[in-house]
Amino acid sequence: MNAVSDWPNPPLPLAGTVIDSHTHLDVHDRNLHGSAVPDPRDLLNRARSVGVDRVVQVGCDIESSEWAIDAAHRYPEVIATVALHPNEAPRRAAAGDLDSALVRIAELATDPAVRGIGETGLDYFRTDESGREAQHRSFRWHIDLARNLNKTLVIHDRDSHDDVLSVLIDQGAPEKVVFHCFSGDATMARVCAANGWYMSFAGVITFKNADSLREALDQVPDQLLLVETDAPYLAPTPNRGRVNASYLMPYTVRAIAERRGVPESELCAILSDNAVNAFGNW
Numbered sequence: 086m087n088a089v090s091d092w093p094n095p096p097l098p099l100a101g102t103v104i105d106s107h108t109h110l111d112v113h114d115r116n117l118h119g120s121a122v123p124d125p126r127d128l129l130n131r132a133r134s135v136g137v138d139r140v141v142q143v144g145c146d147i148e149s150s151e152w153a154i155d156a157a158h159r160y161p162e163v164i165a166t167v168a169l170h171p172n173e174a175p176r177r178a179a180a181g182d183l184d185s186a187l188v189r190i191a192e193l194a195t196d197p198a199v200r201g202i203g204e205t206g207l208d209y210f211r212t213d214e215s216g217r218e219a220q221h222r223s224f225r226w227h228i229d230l231a232r233n234l235n236k237t238l239v240i241h242d243r244d245s246h247d248d249v250l251s252v253l254i255d256q257g258a259p260e261k262v263v264f265h266c267f268s269g270d271a272t273m274a275r276v277c278a279a280n281g282w283y284m285s286f287a288g289v290i291t292f293k294n295a296d297s298l299r300e301a302l303d304q305v306p307d308q309l310l311l312v313e314t315d316a317p318y319l320a321p322t323p324n325r326g327r328v329n330a331s332y333l334m335p336y337t338v339r340a341i342a343e344r345r346g347v348p349e350s351e352l353c354a355i356l357s358d359n360a361v362n363a364f365g366n367w
Contacts, residue, residue, distance in 0.1 A: 093324040096335040099136030101353025103338055104360035105331040106285050107204075107239070107265045107313035108140050110163075111152045117317050117328035129162050132331035136353070138162065140331055141313075141364060143204050143239065143265075145170035147186060150193050157198035164367050166201035166239050167193045171208040174223035175216030183219060187226055194234055200364040202231035203239025204265055207252070210244045221248075225256050232259040237364055239263045246273050258282070261363055266315050270297050274304035283363050285311035288321030288329065291340045299344055311363065312337055312356050 110125045132140065139162045144150030150167035157165040167190055169177065177183040194202060205227035207220050231238040238259050242249045246269050253262070262282040266289070267274070277284055284305050289295050302310075312334060320329035321336035342352040 093320070093327055093333060095131065095135055095332050098134065099335045099338060099353055100348075100350040101357070102136045102138045103312060103334065103353050103356045105132065105137050105140040105314050105316075105334055106263065106311045106360050106363070107143050107287075108316045108331055109145075109149070109318075110140070110142055110156060110316075111149055112317055114317050114328070123317070123330070125156060125160065128330055128332070129160060132334075133162070135332050135335050137331045137334050139164075139360070139367060141166060141201070141360075143201075144168055144193075145204060146173045147189050147193075150190060154193060154196050154198050161367070164200045164364060165196070165198050166203050166237075167199050168203045168205045168227055168239070169223055170204055171206050171220045171224065171241055172211050172216075175212050175219040178216070178219035178222075183223070187223070190227075191230060194230060194236065199236065200367075201237040201239045201263070202227050202234070203237075203263070204241040205239070206241040207245035207249050208241060208243040209248075221252060224249075224252055228253065228256045228258065232257065235260065237261040237263055239265050241265055242268065250276060254280075263311060263363055265313065266319065267301065268298065269301055271300045271304050274301040278304060278306055278309055281309065283309050283311050283359065285313045286337065286341060287313050287315045288319045288325070288333070288337050290344075291322040291336055292325060293322075302341065302344055307355050308359060308362075310341075310356065311359055312341065 142153040144153045144167040153165035157163045177186045266287045267284040316329040342349045
């Protein structure tokens with residue numbers, strides 16, 4: 086990683102090891118990184134130094150999905166997922182090439198390094214009603230792909246909780262489903278738990294105004310709990326608003342351990358086992 090004067094200092098290492106179940110090592114966001122382009126190897130080394138020993142690199146379009154596969158082949162700590170992000174689907178539809186893009190995702194999904202299909206789902210925050218038909222079509226297609234390939238479905242859900250649940254149930258969920266950066270309430274968490282769907286929590290759980298999310302966390306059974314960064318976004322307190330990376334995940338893990346009243350080492354073991362159960366070992 087290029088030297089960045091305001092890059093957050095690392096937290097104390099965890100009392101165990103955990104897996105970052107959702108990150109974007111390839112993303113360079115100038116609003117967060119400035120002119121420095123992160124180096125994936127350095128990011129992975131920093132993560133390992135605090136106890137984050139493996140990551141799931143998530144695809145959002147064709148380019149990032151190809152990058153994820155390449156990273157998984159280069160770095161033993163990395164596995165890949167591939168998909169068109171729900172905000173990518175309407176852009177592709179408007180350009181007239183949604184079908185060809187989905188064909189390419191299906192081709193990429195057969196690579197052994199690909200353990201999941203996602204992030205897919207619905208996003209009503211950045212896409213208005215004119216793009217929802219394309220989002221729904223893409224989401225259903227990805228659900229079918231995950232089910233047909235027996236791979237884990239990774240869901241992006243923003244301001245669309247009811248419709249995401251409705252589509253998932255109507256289409257028929259694959260065996261393993263992960264709600265990335267879970268943002269629902271306690272009621273939604275109970276629905277996910279009843280269906281055996283994993284819920285992954287990011288740095289948002291550390292924010293002062295996230296009481297409803299912490300109440301949702303209370304409803305998640307141990308065996309369905311995951312943790313993630315969604316880096317370079319959603320840096321946990323005390324670095325909220327700054328660039329995020331997997332090495333900052335101890336803040337999130339410790340906030341969850343405190344909320345659930347369990348020792349840090351015990352929670353690390355639970356989170357690591359759950360990530361392996363969700364995506365397979367690596």
